[in-house]
Amino acid sequence: MNKATSETPADTAADLLFKALADPGRRRLLDRLRIKGGLTLTQLCERMPMSRQAVKKHLTQLEDANLVVTRRVGRELEHYLNPVPIHAIAKRWIKPFEHVRLEALDHLKSELED
Amino acid sequence: MVTKTETQTYMYATYIRTTPEKLWEALTQGDWSVKYWMGFRVEFELKAGGRVRIVAPKGMEHLGNHDGKVLAWEPGRKLVYEFVTTDKDKPEVTAKRNGPSRVTYELTPMGSLVRFRLIHENLLPEDQEKDPNTFRGINNGWPAVISSLKSLLETGREIDFKSDCA
Numbered sequence: 328m329n330k331a332t333s334e335t336p337a338d339t340a341a342d343l344l345f346k347a348l349a350d351p352g353r354r355r356l357l358d359r360l361r362i363k364g365g366l367t368l369t370q371l372c373e374r375m376p377m378s379r380q381a382v383k384k385h386l387t388q389l390e391d392a393n394l395v396v397t398r399r400v401g402r403e404l405e406h407y408l409n410p411v412p413i414h415a416i417a418k419r420w421i422k423p424f425e426h427v428r429l430e431a432l433d434h435l436k437s438e439l440e441d
Numbered sequence: 442m443v444t445k446t447e448t449q450t451y452m453y454a455t456y457i458r459t460t461p462e463k464l465w466e467a468l469t470q471g472d473w474s475v476k477y478w479m480g481f482r483v484e485f486e487l488k489a490g491g492r493v494r495i496v497a498p499k500g501m502e503h504l505g506n507h508d509g510k511v512l513a514w515e516p517g518r519k520l521v522y523e524f525v526t527t528d529k530d531k532p533e534v535t536a537k538r539n540g541p542s543r544v545t546y547e548l549t550p551m552g553s554l555v556r557f558r559l560i561h562e563n564l565l566p567e568d569q570e571k572d573p574n575t576f577r578g579i580n581n582g583w584p585a586v587i588s589s590l591k592s593l594l595e596t597g598r599e600i601d602f603k604s605d606c607a
Binding site for chain 1: 456
């Protein structure tokens with residue numbers, strides 16, 4: 328049991344995900360990796376207006392949220408965008424919204440047909 | 442200047458509340474894959490060097506089957522296979538390919554979870570789907586399939602892409 332809260336493991340994962348996404352610098356790193364996967368820390372530092380140390384810290388946070396996965400190839404550490412957790416979170420809310428939209432369409436349809 | 446064909450790699454990871462044995466079964470048996478892989482049925486010859494076919498469901502034959510060879514078969518741990526998509530390629534894309542693409546599944550037990558990593562290598566920039574609002578393309582397809590696999594193993598219910606995310 329978590330102390331003093333009813334946080335589930337899913338909540339913890341969601342917290343990490345939203346915190347990781349709540350920074351423009353980190354979102355920019357994800358954009359870079361979406362365009363081209365497998366970039367190293369040095370490559371990711373290019374065109375980023377921050378220190379290597381800061382980029383490294385952001386990458387660690389993205390990894391903790393499972394938004395970035397890495398693998399070692401020779402001496403290089405390659406970084407990849409992993410959108411799987413975003414899918415999981417989208418699934419949690421898309422369905423309810425979908426129902427609202429479908430209902431709205433249904434109302435429109437019956438009004439037009441009346 | 443020598444132009445070298447630039448290949449691309451995709452890598453995905455998820456943590457699933459299951460056992461490596463159960464996950465292996467779901468990954469290698471067609472009766473499981475039809476549920477989480479949008480109707481696609483996997484057919485593995487259960488050994489390295491064996492054949493693998495991934496068969497499109499009825500009504501979606503235009504998406505094509507994937508055929509290839511099993512390159513590594515380590516039950517509960519690691520599976521590597523060729524993922525051939527050439528039947529859908531334009532001729533100029535086929536000419537650029539340096540052999541079939543390769544899919545690796547890695548299963549690592551971590552406490553009550555299994556870390557599942559999927560690495561898809563030797564792809565071309567042409568394999569990337571630029572439009573994110575579709576499940577077409579390697580980059581849009583895998584995350585959806587992996588989420589559905591996780592959902593099926595943890596809740597007994599796969600993601601129904603038609604009604605859940607239409």
